[in-house]
Amino acid sequence: MDPTLPPLSASLAGTGRPTAGARIAGLGAYRPGTVVSNEEAAAAAEVDADWIAQRVGVRERRYATPAESVVSMAVEAGSKALADARATAADVDVVILATCSMPSPMPNGAASVAAGIGCRPAAGFDVNAACSGFCHGLAVADALVRTGVAGGVLVVGSERMSDWVDAQDRNTGPIFADGAAAALVLPSEQPAIFPVAWGSDGDQAALIAISPVSGHMEMTGRKVFRWTTSALPSVIDEACQRAGIAPADLKGFVPHQANLRIINSLAEHIGAAGIVTATDVTDAGNTCGASVPLAFHALRQSGRVHSGDPVLLFGFGAGLTYAAQVVLCP
Known part of the structure; x- marks a missing residue:
């Protein structure tokens, strides 16, 4: 093992034993601070503000600032999920980042999220299934925990969709927005995440x-x-x-x-x-x-x-x- 890596956590050392089930132990969320009203979005897309509300039901949305990246928002949301579960970074063996809006295909985001939260050397990988990505990641986390491959899995959905849409496109500009949220999955005596x-x-x-x-x-x-x-x-x-x-x-x-x-x-x-x-x-x-x-x-x-x-x-x-x-x- 690389001597620069931290020692394996207790949860990592104790994997390999299947459990009866898995559960969501904590949730966390991060919403960017910049609120964009329908009036602002409508002006960019050259549509009526009421049209946006009637067509898609959106009244306002949030955009990330340059300082709020997919990774940094995921770190904030993941840290809050750990706090909600009264868990620590040592309880996380795997970080799954559900995203389709990373600025580059390499490096992946999950490893950086794990490092940002302090979960190193937890495994980290991204899942790109777009809007169903979090549910895909949760299904994988459930399987990893139930089979004993991991003792704890942090699943984070984080997106900066404002980078990938044209504000002038009425089909996408007024609709998509930014944010992040996470769930910590831990073993359970009874199933609390059911088959996908x-x-x-x-x-x-x-x-x-x-x-x-x-x-x-x-x-x-x-x-x-x-x-x-x-x-x-x-x-x-x-x-x-x-x-x-x-x-x-x-x-x-x-x-x-x-x-x-x-x-x-x-x-x-x-x-x-x-x-x-x-x-x-x-x-x-x-x-x-x-x-x-x-x-x-x-x-x-x-x-x-x-x-x-x-x-x-x-x-x-x-x-x-x-x-x-x-x-x-x-």
Whole structure:
């Protein structure tokens, strides 16, 4: 071993023993301080501010400053998740960074996040499944913990989407935004993260992509809307089935915060009174891979879901990719 590396933590030394389950032990979030109103976004995209609110349900969004990078926001969110779980950096064996907005493909972001939090020499790797990235990362974390490969996994969704959209493009500029949120996954005597229902439809990957000409993200919004509202409701049923519950048994629903019309359409599919649906998009915009954990954190902070409540997390987006799992609220 490299003598410059710190010694293996107790949790690393104790891996290799499968556990009955895994749980989310803590959540943390970081929202950039720069708030951008609909009036500002509308002026750039040459649309009406009310059109943005009616079309996508966004009232305001947050943009990162030059000092707030994908990595630095992830470090802040991850540190808060550890504090929420009353854990330390030594409890983290793996850091998974869900992002599609790193400024460069190398180096990855996760290793820098691990170093920033003090988790070195934890393993660190990025997951790029765009808006479903956090749910993909959570599924991997669950498997790593349950099989004993890791004693603790920090999953962070962090995005600077403002770098990748053209503010003048009405299809993307007023919608996408920045932020980060994280979850610490630890062993549990009973499963509290249930099997994922996931998949992809790569034949439609071109519907959301970075243009090789402009370098900006381009999206065919109407076709994405149709795909989401027609192909994905069955994924809700499958995720609940894999958790052994009916959709009506859910206490909370946290879909990707794409836009309010999609959120409401998916919530109508569940159709049960008493289920609280996260609508963080109204104040945060679409933060892509950070969307689901940011909305989950906000929903929990609001007191509308409580510890032990079954909550359905559901990410979907570019790729086209999707992933959903029922979790018990920490």
